[in-house]
Amino acid sequence: MKPLDPLPMHSSAVAPDAIISVSGLSKTYASGFQALRNVDLQIRRGEIFALLGPNGAGKTTLISIICGIVNPSTGTVQADGHDIVGEYRAARQKIGLVPQELSTDAFESVWATVKFSRGLFGKPPNPAYLEKILKDLSLWEKRDSKIMTLSGGMKRRVMIAKALSHEPRILFLDEPTAGVDVELRRDMWEMVRGLRESGVTIILTTHYIEEAEEMADRIGVISKGEIILVEEKTALMRKLGKKQLTLHLQSPLQTLPADLQADHLQLSPDGAELIYTFDAQGEHTGIASLLRQLGEHGIDFKDLHTTESSLEDIFVDLVRGRA
Template sequence: MKPLDHSRIPDASGSSAPIISVAGLSKTYASGFQALRRIDLEIRRGEIFALLGPNGAGKTTLISIICGIVNPSTGTVTADGHDIIRDYRPARTKIGLVPQELTTDAFETVWATVNFSRGLFGKPANPAYIESILKDLSLWEKKDTKIMALSGGMKRRVMIAKALSHEPNILFLDEPTAGVDVELRRDMWNMVRKLRENGVTIILTTHYIEEAEEMADRIGVINKGEIVLVEDKHVLMQKLGKKQLTLHLQSPLTALPSGLQSESLQLSPDGTELVYTFDTQSDETGIATLLRRLNEHGIDFKDLRTSESSLEDIFVSLVRGRS
């Protein structure tokens, strides 16, 4: 894919200004349902940002407002310096959106629909660029095929091609891999990495939390219309992650000795395992202390293993904590 020229814009402090700024954003529908509650959020230029949340949390409403599809009730949003209400056209030109729904003209060919999308944004014809997109998405051999004749996975590829047709520097992927095959998922994430290398900012929502764990630079969690947390992925894993040390005992225990009883140390129901849970930020010398105390009580083990919280574990605990 041809590199895009998206220069970094410094702010007064010399760091990169956010490419998307959301301030005091709320949305209440005519029915009275409040989908968003005073959202404040900044997306950094050139990052991959994963927005996670349960169904009905407000993810799609937030994306729709930023993309100019839904009007906010209160608050402001700027995209690459353009207010989405006052400067609608330049703001929207900066953004590509791949929605959850497969909505495109079934009777057009792949080439025609992608080329037409480019023209909608006032971009001059650029067959070489359209060709590069279609090849990157394994659509080149289908360029003259009508959309109605494509499989669901191929239609999803066309939606991505349409979103990229006008060379946006912000790309929203709303549940892009829902219901698609493994091959498309792999191709899509390879493409996302390439776009990010070329300076495109990626914002994605996904139910496949392992994808966010692998791809994202930062994680945002939204629940009941409110931002619960925004954090660098690695910092989040360190702050909220837990580690577990499981010891397989030589001989089963009926109960823990009084000197070992602790909320962080649990005996399995059959008495054959001890599970020690500790914070990933804490000093792991606690393990050495535990092993010494086990030895003092004459408790021997034959094997041990460690495990660590996944992003999914952290997400579930955050959402449950706010329910």
């Protein structure tokens, strides 16, 4: 993998389009465990930002601090211009949080729970708005049902409805589709797209990396409490993605000719395939040169195909590189 160009992550200046600005953020728990180490991060207004990292990397701690649930050890966080410590109430009103754990009042109805959540933020009653949320989440028919009677996927939707009840401009989704079936997941992502179109900034953590690949505008990778990369998704795929050209040979080879032996060109164990690895930007001249050299050695192939790195491949390589 090529070394990354330096990224302008570690800056205390707040970007003009930043709705969340994290500067020098660290968290050490009483046990001595350091969950976050000098995190700098700016999230742009109106984007979908995916935060990826292995279990224990610090994703939930970072979200909990921004949402005012956990106190930082050092550093500052602003949410839509409000300091999350000094202006806690104003900052928290801007934020909706869908936590990883399902925690709702099991004996309350869906409607009562969502209505109560809106009231907690001092918002005046707005039945029409709450009705729209429940309809968008396919919960309207369940509005009078007790939460204890709902499926896990429906309970997850109630959590999202609660998070949206006070009309936040920032929405955190911490593993939002965990335990949700494919149909509900698809509906949920349609709703997320709609929220982004209405101007809501979405920050999500997910284990389903293909969802981040499909949904996110930018991707941040956190490992061992440190942000190791923040990049536009398309730029990340272009910069770190790899392609492989596989040539199926007419006749197996025992070994490669000496002038073809290189790290980026491998012969399969059975000698029937040649695998050429190149970056996702193309390297067409490299392929042309390879094919010419094969012809000079009388090596013929009967078929070829290419494959490309997924975001998951890139993520695994990044985290492995920091192990």
